[in-house]
Amino acid sequence: MRLYGTDIASRLMLGTAQYPSPAVLAEAFHRSGAGIATVSVRREAGGERAGGAFWDLVRELGVTVLPNTAGCHSVREAVTTAQMARELFDTTWVKLEVIGHADTLQPDPFGLVEAARILTDEGFNVFPYTTEDVVLADRLLGAGCEVLMPWGAPIGTGLGLTNIYGLRTLRAQFPDVPMVVDAGLGLPSQAAMAMEMGYDAVLLNTAVAKAGDPAAMADGFARAVEAGRLAFEADPMEPRDMAAPSTPVIGKAFLE
Numbered sequence: 001m002r003l004y005g006t007d008i009a010s011r012l013m014l015g016t017a018q019y020p021s022p023a024v025l026a027e028a029f030h031r032s033g034a035g036i037a038t039v040s041v042r043r044e045a046g047g048e049r050a051g052g053a054f055w056d057l058v059r060e061l062g063v064t065v066l067p068n069t070a071g072c073h074s075v076r077e078a079v080t081t082a083q084m085a086r087e088l089f090d091t092t093w094v095k096l097e098v099i100g101h102a103d104t105l106q107p108d109p110f111g112l113v114e115a116a117r118i119l120t121d122e123g124f125n126v127f128p129y130t131t132e133d134v135v136l137a138d139r140l141l142g143a144g145c146e147v148l149m150p151w152g153a154p155i156g157t158g159l160g161l162t163n164i165y166g167l168r169t170l171r172a173q174f175p176d177v178p179m180v181v182d183a184g185l186g187l188p189s190q191a192a193m194a195m196e197m198g199y200d201a202v203l204l205n206t207a208v209a210k211a212g213d214p215a216a217m218a219d220g221f222a223r224a225v226e227a228g229r230l231a232f233e234a235d236p237m238e239p240r241d242m243a244a245p246s247t248p249v250i251g252k253a254f255l256e
């Protein structure tokens with residue numbers, strides 16, 4: 001998978017928040033084989049884990065760091081946080097979150113496009129956390145984003161793919177744009193489904209960090225992502241309403 005000119009081996013991306021301990025976080029990453037770790041710059045920089053130890057732990061994971069602007073509710077906050085992330089991690093990559101609604105953590109579509117334009121003009125490679133809205137997707141691409149990250153469901157809910165029609169439509173409308181289903185996944189089967197639909201990758205955090213055994217869950221997600229991708233590439237059959245016998249011709253084992 002190629003994102004902003006960089007080859008990423010794994011199609012699973014993991015968040016770094018809410019793990020019970022640094023050791024569990026490291027083990028979960030190890031079992032997941034994730035190629036990208038996302039880090040909330042604003043939360044970590046301001047919280048009890050502020051300072052070198054947490055950043056060092058993230059760097060030691062040996063994966064590509066995708067800083068995010070989680071917790072930002074305005075364009076200004078998001079842009080400032082992205083600029084801070086660039087200094088901290090020496091990267092132009094940023095997962096852009098501009099939250100517009102406190103209860104659903106739904107992105108603010110207007111602020112998102114505005115912030116995306118400012119950041120791409122400043123040379124950032126923006127990964128916008130968005131919805132399945134095709135018009136918003138079009139505006140984000142117009143603002144210079146080359147990757148989209150539509151939600152599966154609101155962050156932290158574990159509800160899975162709540163708008164399958166919308167996600168299918170989005171995927172079909174922009175077939176050449178790399179897209180990552182980000183947020184709301186609760187189970188590996190939901191990640192597999194996103195991959196079967198042709199999404200390029202999934203990003204999740206809560207489902208792994210809050211599992212009873214985060215490392216085992218990370219492993220489960222890794223296998224599901226791989227299985228889903230294999231199925232997509234294998235050109236799945238079209239479902240049909242009418243039954244059809246699996247062995248239609250007597251005495252003929254193969255179609256050829």
Ligand SMILES: CC(=O)[C@@H](O)[C@H](O)COP(=O)(O)O
Binds near residue numbers: 185
């Ligand atoms: C870590 C991160 O970037 C989250 O904001 C992300 O959207 C993951 O969401 P879940 O915790 O629902 O998987």
